Amino acid sequence: MQASKPKEITAKKSENFDEWYTQVILRSELMDYSPVSGCMVFRPLSYAIWEIIQRATDELFKKEGIQNVYFPLLIPERLLRKEQEHVEGFAPEVAWVTEAGNTKLEERLAIRPTSETIMYESFSKWIRSYRDLPLKLNQWNSVIRWEFKHPTPFLRSREFLWNEGHTVYATKEEAEAERDIILGIYSKITREYLALPGIIGKKTDKEKFAGAIATYSIEHLLPDGKAIQGPDFHLDGQNFSKAFEITFLNKEGKREYAWQNTWAITTREIGVMVATHSDDRGLVLPPKVAPIQVVIIPILDEKSKVEVLNAARDISKRLESVARVKLDDRDYYTAGWKFNDWEIKGVPLRIEIGPRDIKASQVILARRDTLEKFSANMKDLERAVIDTLESIQSNLYLKAERFLKENTRKASNIKELKELLEKKGGIIQVGWCGMRRCEDKIKEETGGKITNLPLQADRFEKCVICNMESKMTANVAKSY
Amino acid sequence: MQASKPKEITAKKSENFDEWYTQVILRSELMDYSPVSGCMVFRPLSYAIWEIIQRATDELFKKEGIQNVYFPLLIPERLLRKEQEHVEGFAPEVAWVTEAGNTKLEERLAIRPTSETIMYESFSKWIRSYRDLPLKLNQWNSVIRWEFKHPTPFLRSREFLWNEGHTVYATKEEAEAERDIILGIYSKITREYLALPGIIGKKTDKEKFAGAIATYSIEHLLPDGKAIQGPDFHLDGQNFSKAFEITFLNKEGKREYAWQNTWAITTREIGVMVATHSDDRGLVLPPKVAPIQVVIIPILDEKSKVEVLNAARDISKRLESVARVKLDDRDYYTAGWKFNDWEIKGVPLRIEIGPRDIKASQVILARRDTLEKFSANMKDLERAVIDTLESIQSNLYLKAERFLKENTRKASNIKELKELLEKKGGIIQVGWCGMRRCEDKIKEETGGKITNLPLQADRFEKCVICNMESKMTANVAKSY
Numbered sequence: 003m004q005a006s007k008p009k010e011i012t013a014k015k016s017e018n019f020d021e022w023y024t025q026v027i028l029r030s031e032l033m034d035y036s037p038v039s040g041c042m043v044f045r046p047l048s049y050a051i052w053e054i055i056q057r058a059t060d061e062l063f064k065k066e067g068i069q070n071v072y073f074p075l076l077i078p079e080r081l082l083r084k085e086q087e088h089v090e091g092f093a094p095e096v097a098w099v100t101e102a103g104n105t106k107l108e109e110r111l112a113i114r115p116t117s118e119t120i121m122y123e124s125f126s127k128w129i130r131s132y133r134d135l136p137l138k139l140n141q142w143n144s145v146i147r148w149e150f151k152h153p154t155p156f157l158r159s160r161e162f163l164w165n166e167g168h169t170v171y172a173t174k175e176e177a178e179a180e181r182d183i184i185l186g187i188y189s190k191i192t193r194e195y196l197a198l199p200g201i202i203g204k205k206t207d208k209e210k211f212a213g214a215i216a217t218y219s220i221e222h223l224l225p226d227g228k229a230i231q232g233p234d235f236h237l238d239g240q241n242f243s244k245a246f247e248i249t250f251l252n253k254e255g256k257r258e259y260a261w262q263n264t265w266a267i268t269t270r271e272i273g274v275m276v277a278t279h280s281d282d283r284g285l286v287l288p289p290k291v292a293p294i295q296v297v298i299i300p301i302l303d304e305k306s307k308v309e310v311l312n313a314a315r316d317i318s319k320r321l322e323s324v325a326r327v328k329l330d331d332r333d334y335y336t337a338g339w340k341f342n343d344w345e346i347k348g349v350p351l352r353i354e355i356g357p358r359d360i361k362a363s364q365v366i367l368a369r370r371d372t373l374e375k376f377s378a379n380m381k382d383l384e385r386a387v388i389d390t391l392e393s394i395q396s397n398l399y400l401k402a403e404r405f406l407k408e409n410t411r412k413a414s415n416i417k418e419l420k421e422l423l424e425k426k427g428g429i430i431q432v433g434w435c436g437m438r439r440c441e442d443k444i445k446e447e448t449g450g451k452i453t454n455l456p457l458q459a460d461r462f463e464k465c466v467i468c469n470m471e472s473k474m475t476a477n478v479a480k481s482y
Numbered sequence: 483m484q485a486s487k488p489k490e491i492t493a494k495k496s497e498n499f500d501e502w503y504t505q506v507i508l509r510s511e512l513m514d515y516s517p518v519s520g521c522m523v524f525r526p527l528s529y530a531i532w533e534i535i536q537r538a539t540d541e542l543f544k545k546e547g548i549q550n551v552y553f554p555l556l557i558p559e560r561l562l563r564k565e566q567e568h569v570e571g572f573a574p575e576v577a578w579v580t581e582a583g584n585t586k587l588e589e590r591l592a593i594r595p596t597s598e599t600i601m602y603e604s605f606s607k608w609i610r611s612y613r614d615l616p617l618k619l620n621q622w623n624s625v626i627r628w629e630f631k632h633p634t635p636f637l638r639s640r641e642f643l644w645n646e647g648h649t650v651y652a653t654k655e656e657a658e659a660e661r662d663i664i665l666g667i668y669s670k671i672t673r674e675y676l677a678l679p680g681i682i683g684k685k686t687d688k689e690k691f692a693g694a695i696a697t698y699s700i701e702h703l704l705p706d707g708k709a710i711q712g713p714d715f716h717l718d719g720q721n722f723s724k725a726f727e728i729t730f731l732n733k734e735g736k737r738e739y740a741w742q743n744t745w746a747i748t749t750r751e752i753g754v755m756v757a758t759h760s761d762d763r764g765l766v767l768p769p770k771v772a773p774i775q776v777v778i779i780p781i782l783d784e785k786s787k788v789e790v791l792n793a794a795r796d797i798s799k800r801l802e803s804v805a806r807v808k809l810d811d812r813d814y815y816t817a818g819w820k821f822n823d824w825e826i827k828g829v830p831l832r833i834e835i836g837p838r839d840i841k842a843s844q845v846i847l848a849r850r851d852t853l854e855k856f857s858a859n860m861k862d863l864e865r866a867v868i869d870t871l872e873s874i875q876s877n878l879y880l881k882a883e884r885f886l887k888e889n890t891r892k893a894s895n896i897k898e899l900k901e902l903l904e905k906k907g908g909i910i911q912v913g914w915c916g917m918r919r920c921e922d923k924i925k926e927e928t929g930g931k932i933t934n935l936p937l938q939a940d941r942f943e944k945c946v947i948c949n950m951e952s953k954m955t956a957n958v959a960k961s962y
Contacts, residue, residue, distance in 0.1 A: 036554045037561060037603055038591065046549035046619070053550065069526035070533065074516045074641055075555075075593070075624060076577070081517060097556070098581040099593065102628035103574045111518065113555070113579065113593070123517055133814065139526070144555060144623075148582035161554055334613065 009346060011284050019226040023154075023277055030285040030347050032276065033155050040153040040160035047347065048156075048272055050293035052163060056142060058195055059165065059267060062187045068138040068167060073120050075143075076111040081119040085245040088118060091212020095147040113146045118213065118238075118264065121168050122246040129170060129260060131251045137170040156273025157230065157482055164268035170248065170260045174239075177261035181218060181235055184265045188220055188233035191267065196275045197288040197398040198222055199406050200232050201429070201477060203454030206441055211264070215239035221453045221477065222274045223406050227427020229453045229479035230274060233267040278405075279371070279398050285348025286370050288398050289391040295325040296387060297349045299340050301356030313360050317353065317383065324384050325351075325391060345370065350394045351387065371397055410477075412460075416447055419466055419478060423450045429479045433462025433472025440467035444478055452476045489826060491764050499706040503634075503757055510765040510827050512756065513635050520633040520640035527827065528636075528752055530773035532643060536622060538675055539645065539747060542667045548618040548647065553600050555623075556591040561599040565725040568598060571692020575627040593626045598693065598718075598744065601648050602726040609650060609740060611731045617650040636753025637710065637962055644748035650728065650740045654719075657741035661698060661715055664745045668700055668713035671747065676755045677768040677878040678702055679886050680712050681909070681957060683934030686921055691744070695719035701933045701957065702754045703886050707907020709933045709959035710754060713747040758885075759851070759878050765828025766850050768878050769871040775805040776867060777829045779820050781836030793840050797833065797863065804864050805831075805871060825850065830874050831867065851877055890957075892940075899946055899958060900928045909933070909959045913942025913952025920947035924958055932956045 009029040013022040027033050034043040044052065060070070076099060083089045092115045099111040114120065121139070129137060146161045153159055167184065171177040185202055192198045200220035210217035214236035222232050242248070243259040252258050279286040289295050298321075300314040311331060318329040328349075330340050337354070344352060354366040359377075367386065368375045371394045378386035409428030413419035422430050434440060434452070444467060445451050459475040466476075489509040493502040507513050514523040524532065540550070556579060563569045572595045579591040594600065601619070609617060626641045633639055647664065651657040665682055672678045680700035690697035694716035702712050722728070723739040732738050759766040769775050778801075780794040791811060798809040808829075810820050817834070824832060834846040844857045847866065851874045858866035889908030893899035902910050914920060914932070924947060925931050939955040946956075 034604055034607070036600065037558050038554045038556050038600075041554035041556065043554070043604055044552035046551055049550050049552050052552075070529050071526055072524035072529050072532075072624070072643060074518045074521035074523070075626065076518050076521065076641070078517050094583040096583060097579045097591075099577045100580045101578040101590075103576060103630070110581075111577075120516065120518075124514055124523055127514070144552070146555065150583070161556070163552065 011282060011346065014282055015225065015280070019277075022282070026280050026284055027155055027273075027276060032272075032285065035155075038160075040149070042155045042159050042161075044163070044269070047293065048269075051272055051287070051291050052269055054291045054293065055191060055195060055267075055271065056165070059187065059191050060142070062190065063140055063165075063167070066138065066183060066187075068140050068169070071139045071141055072143070073117050073124070073141060075114055077114055077117070077120045079110045079112060081123055082112050084119055085213050085242055087241070088213035092116065092147070095149055097146045097148050114143075115145055115147045116264075117141065117143075117145075117166055118168070118242055119246075122242050122248060122262075125168075125170060126246045126248045129248055129250050132172050132253055135170060135172045135250060135260065136176065138167075139169070140165055140167040154273070154482070156276070157270055159269075162269050164266050167263070167265040169263045170243075171262070172250065172252065172258070172260065174261050177263055178237065180263050181237065184235050184263075185218060185220070185233075188235075188265075188267055192220060192222075192232060192271060193399065195288065195290045196271055197290075197395060197402060198232070198271070198275055198278060199399065199403040201406075201454065201456050202458075203456040203477065205234075205454050206452050206476075208438060208441055209452065209454075211236040213238060213241055214264070215241060219454050221479075222278070223409055223429055223479070224274065224277050224482070225405070227409065227480070228482055229429060229477075230270070230482040231453070232271060232274065233265070235265040236263060238262040238264060278402050280348065284346030286398070287348035287350055289325075289350045289395050292348065292350050293326060294328045294347075294349050295391055296321060296327045296351045296353060297340075297344045298327065298329045298353045298355065299337055299344075300329075300331060301337050301354055301359075303357065306357040306360075309360065310355060310357060314355050317355065317365065320383065321387055324388050341368075351390055353387075369394055413466060413478075414462070414464070416466060419444070419450075420448045423448050423478070423480060427480060429453070429477050431456075431459060431462075432466035432476050432478055433464050434474055434476040435465035435468055435470045436473040437465075437468070440465055443467045448478070450478045450480045453479050453481055491762060491826065494762055495705065495760070499757075502762070506760050506764055507635055507753075507756060512752075512765065515635075518640075520629070522635045522639050522641075524643070524749070527773065528749075531752055531767070531771050532749055534771045534773065535671060535675060535747075535751065536645070539667065539671050540622070542670070543620055543645075543647070546618070546663060546667075548620050548649070551619045551621055552623070553597050553604070553621060555594055557594055557597070557600045559590045559592060561603055562592050564599055565693050565722055567721070568693035572596065572627075575629055577626045577628050594623075595625055595627045596744075597621065597623075597646055598648070598722055599726075602722050602728060602742075605648075605650060606726045606728045609728055609730050612652050612733055615650060615652045615730060615740065616656065618647075619649070620645055620647040634753070634962070636756070637750055639749075642749050644746045647743070647745040649743045650723075651742070652730065652732065652738070652740065654741050657719075657743055658717065660743050661717065664715050664743075665698060665700070665713075668715075668745075668747055672700060672702075672712060672751060673879065675768065675770045676751055677770075677875060677882060678712070678751070678755055678758060679879065679883040681886075681934065681936050682938075683936040683957065685714075685934050686932050686956075688918060688921055689932065689934075691716040693718060693721055694744070695721060699934050701959075702758075703889055703909055703959070704754065704757050704962070705885070707889065708961055709909060709957075710750070710962040711933070712751060712754065713745070715745040716743060718742040718744060758882050760828065763853075764826030766878070767828035767830055769805075769830045769875050772828065772830050773806060774808045774827075774829050775871055776801060776807045776831045776833060777820075777824045778807065778809045778833045778835065779817055779824075780809075780811060781817050781834055781839075783837060786837040786840075789840065790835060790837060794835050797835065797845065800863065801867055804868055831870055833867075849874055893946060893958075894942070894944070896927055896946060899924070899930075903928050903930045903958070903960060907960060909957050911936075911939060911942075912946035912956050912958055913944050914954055914956040915945035915948055915950045916953040917945075917948070920945055923947045928958070930958045930960045933959050933961055
């Protein structure tokens with residue numbers, strides 16, 4: 003039986019981004035479609051990436067004293083309806099359970115689109131005094147939002163995996179201080195692990211989370227020039243604590259409403275990472291989230307087969323202490339087939355070893371990001387591997403950061419804004435008076451929207467729409 | 483403001499087991515009820531225990547080359563119906579999604595009661611040749627089974643957390659060889675982590691998994707004399723591969739149906755562990771699964787407060803490298819209040835340190851399992867802690883094993899069986915001819931059922947019901 007032909011990426015990232023993205027995620031075996039429209043299968047490669055992200059994030063949560071819990075998947079309709087803005091935001095996307103076995107349920111149950119309403123019902127029972135605060139809980143689970151927009155795997159999926167943090171504080175100040183801690187964690191994970199830069203900012207009231215008083219987000223820019231929202235943090239103020247009667251006795255014995263926050267990072271980040279770093283050959287994974295960081299491929303001929311395989315095994319053993327290593331010793335595939343296979347799957351570093359290398363006491367290293375090949379002395383292999391992986395990690399980040407910088411522009415009037423969005427895409431910074439009608443006008447006139455109000459940005463004098471005084475700088479982009 | 487009174491367990495384990503169990507799991511803050519009938523909240527304590535179980539199990543899975551994945555929560559009805567026995571077994575308990583937003587769905591979607599049918603649809607696409615086998619996948623998730631029996635938190639819950647392993651092999655022999663590997667992993671986790679003995683055996687055809695050709699289980703015995711099923715392993719043979727067309731080309735280029743297995747361990751084990759080890763003061767946790775293994779409580783008086791707190795902090799620091807330690811330095815609770823609080827919560831080892839201990843260069847150790855108190859020299863503290871934790875772990879296991887042995891009896895006729903079940907409960911070993919009508923008769927006459935057919939057991943000459951030749955030894959018990 004013949005070896006099957008490795009799957010190829012035929013679309014070009016620069017020519018047909020959507021088709022290219024679809025080919026990369028399918029052919030690298032990152033995911034597959036499922037029989038449920040808009041829901042995807044996380045195959046071992048993407049799930050292993052998620053486990054790495056999850057573990058790194060969870061460790062940082064635990065250092066902050068945040069504890070994990072698990073609340074039921076199903077939320078009774080009457081609970082979902084307790085906070086007005088919240089239910090209005092989510093009801094159009096809720097998947098409803100109405101029957102169990104052969105029995106019609108008396109009350110519809112929502113599959114959680116997010117868990118505020120079921121968690122806060124418990125919080126109101128658990129919290130009695132200031133001694134019970136802060137309460138810092140988190141869960142890793144999946145949620146369903148039955149969106150009717152066109153789904154895109156990872157980027158917009160009817161079911162996705164995420165963390166949902168839910169914290170309760172005695173004072174507004176403590177609640178607000180959490181913002182920088184959580185956004186700091188998310189920023190560290192996206193930058194240092196996923197090699198993704200992002201713009202931290204505040205959402206406009208129009209775009210904030212349903213039920214929050216303010217939402218902050220990390221926004222990413224995709225290679226097609228569209229922005230996409232990453233992890234977010236919501237100051238809920240006392241909205242939910244009033245709807246759910248979450249009160250506590252303060253030190254003076256007086257009853258007060260508590261202050262709450264919620265925050266999340268989702269599997270969407272995997273899609274952003276894939277889209278950002280990958281190329282026309284397939285996936286490119288940053289070493290820190292690559293389940294396999296180094297693949298070793300022995301170059302075999304009949305005469306020296308045993309010797310080469312043994313050398314490859316030795317190297318594999320040696321490298322286990324410095325990297326996540328895989329030795330590909332399958333004998334029914336050629337070395338060329340394997341090169342292609344691991345390239346599509348995005349393994350950051352390939353090591354080739356053949357009879358000539360053994361004689362020269364060296365191996366060949368091939369970087370997935372730059373496709374460069376170079377030899378490394380067998381003696382210093384650990385060092386060479388560590389250094390190369392670090393170099394790949396930082397190269398990917400710097401490239402993505404450069405792209406973001408080059409595609410962040412300024413416009414001082416609507417004509418400029420429109421032209422830049424149409425011709426160049428990317429992020430356009432403008433002045434904004436803060437009025438909803440100017441925000442709506444931006445959308446109407448340009449098709450772009452205010453993605454967020456960056457915390458760090460130059461100031462403008464005038465609003466890009468009404469020419470009144472600019473109160474804040476807004477990032478405008480076409481977005482997912 | 484006064485310190486609140488610590489919660490007490492008022493029911494006795496030996497007198498009113500059900501009430502005692504409920505008090506223990508609620509008052510230790512292990513769980514809480516939720517607004518969804520039959521679904522529970524995993525509070526930080528039980529979820530942290532689950533994380534420890536999950537991580538230990540997952541590491542053993544990964545050593546066997548098993549990879550984690552995530553398949554959609556929802557299963558289209560037509561897929562669930564593909565394997566006849568399977569759908570008949572699960573349909574009466576399925577929670578159905580019929581609406582999304584304001585739209586009625588064209589096809590009902592089942593919330594997974596288990597994921598065979600959605601996973602195997604993908605397997606049939608992914609598996610082409612013998613090179614794609616074995617395929618060894620697993621997922622950690624929650625499932626919903628809308629049972630109408632009386633729910634008991636952890637032990638029988640409409641939503642529970644579990645692993646579901648799904649493996650595919652080219653040959654029957656390879657598939658069957660996996661049984662001992664997986665049951666070995668589950669046995670190791672239940673015995674060495676949860677300190678739970680169990681009886682490994684085969685389920686009868688009546689009791690096997692819907693769709694399997696054979697089911698193997700680990701059965702536990704609860705303190706009330708009832709048996710309860712623990713982790714299980716199902717040989718699916720070619721039942722699903724035929725229903726889902728999971729075929730592969732073998733080395734000779736001939737198409738064959740694949741051989742499949744499925745296996746699971748669930749959060750029920752937490753309930754079994756709690757019921758087995760805990761006592762009239764509250765929870766007793768085996769050290770290996772205790773999120774906090776050692777709690778340090780400073781005994782403070784006004785004069786030596788600073789000195790004692792500093793000493794307690796030093797000890798806490800020192801012990802971090804050998805155990806999961808918590809220093810309880812809350813100043814609004816008395817030492818006595820704290821003793822009680824951590825006893826209810828089951829922390830295996832308490833360390834007390836006061837001014838007199840500092841002078842004597844010692845601390846007081848208090849074991850949660852035996853309630854013994856003894857002093858340990860400050861110099862050898864690490865050793866004393868390690869040894870005591872090990873001793874607690876093995877003591878709990880041995881006690882549980884002794885209980886299981888003492889409550890495993892034999893009966894040679896139906897009268898004996900009935901009497902033993904009624905008067906003593908526990909497990910009764912009997913001879914069985916293997917016929918369904920004798921199995922049904924046991925249930926009718928005694929209210930007990932065949933829990934499993936132990937792999938290791940003495941043989942009987944005659945069937946306990948029909949007096950024909952006994953083909954196998956059966957364990958009979960009243961069961962959850």
